[in-house]
Each structure stands twice: as C-alpha cells, then as structure tokens.
Amino acid sequence: MSHSALPKRVALVTGGIGGIGTEICRQLARAGRQVIALDLASREERLAVFRDEVAGFDGAIGFEPADVSDFDGCRQQVERVEQRHGSIDILVNAAGITRDASLRKMTPQQWHELMRVNLDGVFNMCRHVVEGMTARGFGRIVNISSVNGQTGQFGQTNYSAAKAGVHGFSMALARETARKGVTVNTVSPGYCDTPMVAAVPAEIRAQIIAGIPVGRLGAPADIARAVAFLSADDAGYITGANLPVNGGYFMSF
Numbered sequence: 222m223s224h225s226a227l228p229k230r231v232a233l234v235t236g237g238i239g240g241i242g243t244e245i246c247r248q249l250a251r252a253g254r255q256v257i258a259l260d261l262a263s264r265e266e267r268l269a270v271f272r273d274e275v276a277g278f279d280g281a282i283g284f285e286p287a288d289v290s291d292f293d294g295c296r297q298q299v300e301r302v303e304q305r306h307g308s309i310d311i312l313v314n315a316a317g318i319t320r321d322a323s324l325r326k327m328t329p330q331q332w333h334e335l336m337r338v339n340l341d342g343v344f345n346m347c348r349h350v351v352e353g354m355t356a357r358g359f360g361r362i363v364n365i366s367s368v369n370g371q372t373g374q375f376g377q378t379n380y381s382a383a384k385a386g387v388h389g390f391s392m393a394l395a396r397e398t399a400r401k402g403v404t405v406n407t408v409s410p411g412y413c414d415t416p417m418v419a420a421v422p423a424e425i426r427a428q429i430i431a432g433i434p435v436g437r438l439g440a441p442a443d444i445a446r447a448v449a450f451l452s453a454d455d456a457g458y459i460t461g462a463n464l465p466v467n468g469g470y471f472m473s474f
C-alpha cells in the first residue's frame with residue numbers, strides 16, 4: 222500500500238557518511254524516510270563520494286555538518302534540520318571513533334576524546350530531539366553500540382566502557398519515554414567490513430573471522446537492516462532492547 226499521501230518521517234543519522242552510516246541512510250530512504258546524514262564537515266573527500274553515492278535518491282538523503290561532541294552545535298543543527306525538513310521522528314546515533322591502547326598506555330586525551338564522541342555525542346543528540354518526540358507522541362531512537370561493549374576488548378577500555386554506557390543510557394531513556402510513543406534501542410554490531418575494521422592488522426582480522434560462526438565479517442547492510450527494523454512505525458513494542466548483529470560471534474540471552 223502506498224503511504225505517499227502522508228508526510229515523510231524525518232530521520233537524522235549521525236556518522237551518516239561513515240561505512241555503516243551511509244548504508245543506514247540508504248535503507249531508511251528506501252523505507253520512505255527523509256534522511257539527513259550528520260557528520261564532520263572536515264571529511265571533505267568522503268563527503269564528495271557520499272554525495273555521488275546518494276545522488277540516485279532524488280533528494281531523500283541530505284547532509285548537514287555537525288560535531289556530535291559539541292552540545293550547543295548539536296542544538297543549532299537540530300533546529301536547522303527541523304526548520305528545513307520538519308520535526309525529527311527518527312534519530313540514529315552512529316558517529317563513533319576508536320582510540321585504542323592498553324590501559325597502562327592510554328592517555329587521558331585518548332580516554333576523553335573517545336568519550337566525548339561515543340558517549341557524550343549520544344547524550345548531546347538525544348537531549349535535543351527527545352522533547353519534540355515525546356510532545357508529538359512518536360519517536361524512534363536507535364543507538365549503535367558494539368559487541369565490544371558486551372564482551373570487553375583488549376586495548377579498548379575506553380571504547381568498551383562507552384559502548385556499554387550507550388546501552389545503559391538507552392535503557393534508562395526508554396523508560397522515560399515509553400508512555401509517549403518513543404522507543405529507544407541499541408544495535409550492537411559485531412565486526413563489520415568497514416574502514417574501522419580494515420585498520421586492524423591482517424593476522425588479527427583473520428583470527429577474528431575464524432571466530433565468527435557465520436564465517437564472514439558483517440556487511441553495513443546487515444546492520445542497517447536492524448536499524449530499519451527498530452525504527453519502523455510499527456516497532457512500537459520493542460524498547461530498551463539491544464539487537465546484536467554479529468554473525469553469532471557473541472551469543473547471549
């Protein structure tokens with residue numbers, strides 16, 4: 222059935238020009254959403270490629286620059302997007318960085334830089350959209366966590382802490398918004414075939430793949446599919462959940 226008479230729901234995707242973010246933008250646009258990718262303006266080369274990659278979507282995927290670690294900048298950008306496209310119905314927090322080092326070598330700078338993006342960024346964005354969502358009685362927030370937040374990872378005390386924190390944040394916010402039609406969930410990818418994982422040394426990559434029951438790295442489309450599922454209009458009874466998408470790498474219950 223066509224829903225073309227209804228206004229398109231507006232989806233904001235942070236880290237939207239990244240490996241996973243780009244595919245999330247595409248799948249949400251295919252699901253009939255008006256999508257805005259939010260990402261660092263400084264990634265000019267990647268942005269040019271992104272614009273080519275989404276050119277076929279006929280304006281359904283836009284771009285706005287923002288640094289998710291900047292609270293006031295996020296507020297300004299949310300206001301700008303709402304003026305241009307209408308209220309934000311769906312927020313996907315996919316912006317993320319790594320600053321790997323074993324704890325005995327980790328600098329406070331590595332710790333704080335990562336926290337500012339991976340954890341503060343989720344607060345900064347949710348803080349500015351949640352009031353509008355609850356007032357309108359509809360919202361879908363999907364935060365991208367990680368299997369390494371569930372299991373811990375050598376050299377990633379900062380990343381694992383932030384990603385576990387993202388899920389705690391999501392469960393708490395899910396309780397605050399459940400009566401108002403707003404769901405908040407996390408998706409925890411396993412190892413995906415993206416630049417973030419390509420940076421891992423070859424022999425460690427081979428070990429990782431050997432440990433994945435499905436026998437391959439995840440594709441960005443595998444993750445985007447979970448985001449599209451959780452952000453669907455009729456997904457209103459799933460909230461505070463974590464959806465692992467890891468090829469069986471970490472099974473839990």
Ligand code: NAD
Nearest residue numbers: 236238239240241288289315316317367410412413415417
């Ligand atoms: P990526 O590096 O390709 O994309 C991350 C994006 O975030 C980039 O486009 C980057 O510019 C953007 N970003 C970084 N700092 C930002 C900031 N301050 N403000 C706005 N945007 C910022 O990485 P990816 O693999 O696509 O990762 C997407 C998400 O998935 C991340 O949260 C990551 O932690 C998570 N994740 C990835 C994997 C994987 O295997 N690739 C596994 C588990 C979880």
